[in-house]
Amino acid sequence: MKHWANMEERGVIWGMQLLLKVYLLFGRRVLQVFLYPVVSYYWLINGKARAASIDYLRRVSAFWPAGTIRTERYGSYLHFIAFANAIIDKLAAWSGAISLNDVEYHGRDAIVSHLEHGQGVLILGSHLGNMEVCRVIAKLRKNLTVNVLVHTKHAEKFNALLNRYAESGRMNLVQVTEMNAATAMLLQDKIEAGELVVIAADRIPVTGQGRVAKARFLGATALFPQGPYILASLLKCPVYTLFCLKRLDKQIIYFDHFSDGLNLPRKQRDERVQHYAQSYADRLQHYCQLEPLQWFNFYDFWQDGND
Incomplete structure (x- = not known):
């Protein structure tokens, strides 16, 4: 089975630049004219992504049988269309079209209290909803920098594209294919400077190396990364989860306290990491229930769960 990182879109820099220009010149409705045919075509030709979408929707439907979630092909198509709309929201966030008034x-x-006291915070994000709204979070406080850890090798180019439209605050993409001592020191400096560090906690590491923990998610066992919790123990700072969902055309950001600081004693490390991974999986599961079509993982998330 391919690792999710090998399934990421390629050559997206120029594509995003083009889409952003279309959005800025003509607005959302015109951009949708471009996006919907592309997404429909992608849905038709990409059988693996379509199958993964159907599998996920079946699991959600089985876990919450009282819900009205569409499964099978039509549900999967709606899932992809939701992703297309999320792309437009990304562009809106990048261009500054989403302001604090548009967010609940x-x-x-x-x-804010932590930031006012000069205390940086580690935030556990996900691929549920729209992480790009983090740009709006940068406006919570003057000169606040939000550092988002990503796996893309084009982080510097994305940085230039994103910050070209920044009015206040900055969102800085930090490329971390693997977590090493130098990266940990860099992030420690950012936390000590009172900045936010955001890391996705629902994707296993690119380098693998067994740095994963098993957790129950939507009724079955799945693999989650250990990295976010090891990083939190090194940074020794408050940890929160972040989920940004679009509900009734409004971006809603949920900050939930996760820990005042994670401690991983050597003898209990695996047990503690397992506990934290399960706690995070439970939260992700809760927010998936609110907006199931907004979890954008189009690959077999349970492929190595051995359930």
């Missing part, structure tokens, strides 16, 4: 926050005061 839950749990923001706790984050």
